[in-house]
Amino acid sequence: MAAVAEAIGPDRLGVRFTPLFESTDQDRVYIGLVEDDPHATYVEAIKVLEAAGIAYLSVAEADWDNAPDLPLSFRQAARSAFSGRIIYAGRYTVERADSLLSTGLADLVAFGRTFIANPDLPARITNDWPLNPLHPETLNGGAEKGLTNYPIHEARTDPVTA
Ligand SMILES: Cc1cc2nc3c(=O)[nH]c(=O)nc-3n(C[C@H](O)[C@H](O)[C@H](O)COP(=O)(O)O)c2cc1C
Known part of the structure; x- marks a missing residue:
């Protein structure tokens, strides 16, 4: 992190992490990051990031x-502990x-799967339009189906560019 901050400036650097990821589901296995006291550990980590002056924390919650x-x-x-921007994501x-x-x-709050299923999500939120349902079975597929073929809302007239 220090090396990247040195190269591009800490104000252009963000860090994403998943704190307190203690699974209660025996079928799920998470790699590493199981601390005796995750709350204290992550708050200490955030203090390090604060001292480095990074721009944002992106906190991925259990999803x-x-x-x-x-x-x-x-x-x-x-x-x-942190004076920069804090972003949360997860359900x-x-x-x-x-x-x-x-x-x-x-x-800020970030949307993942909802955005995948709704390419025009900001317009849908702004206009209170209904959301497309997600098809989870296509999320990690290798083809375009499920990633680029969700429809934009019929009332939307301008092209969706992002
Ligand atoms: C298909 C897919 C791929 C993802 N890939 C990444 C990734 O590479 N890195 C990451 O930090 N999170 C990744 N995520 C997690 C999302 O960034 C987000 O934290 C998660 O989907 C929870 O938000 P949601 O409930 O709004 O979907 C991915 C999620 C999905 C559905």
Whole structure:
């Protein structure tokens, strides 16, 4: 991280991590990152990132169904320790994102699968249009189906470019 910051400037550097990833599902195996006290470990890591002056933290929350929620105490500790932008992702709906943003504990919320299924997601959110359902079976496939063939909303008239 120090080397990248040196090369491009810490204000152009972000770090993504998955804190507190303690699985309660025996079928899931996560590689590494199982600490005795993950809360304390990640907050200490955030202090290191703060000292380095990086631009943002991108926090990937557990994203499987019925995953435990990231505790409020962790979000508060992250906010206190870090003065840059904080982004959260993981199973957010617009309502949950709004609710988190309104607490001031996050600067941005990212959408993953919802964006894959809805290429015009910002327009759909802005206009309160319904969302396309996700087809999870195509998420990690090797062809275009499931990644580029989700429809844009019929009311959308301008081309979707991104
Ligand atoms: C097909 C797919 C590929 C992903 N690849 C990455 C990746 O390379 N690196 C990463 O940090 N997260 C990756 N993610 C995780 C997402 O960035 C995000 O954290 C996760 O999907 C939870 O957000 P969601 O519930 O809005 O989908 C991927 C997710 C999906 C569905």
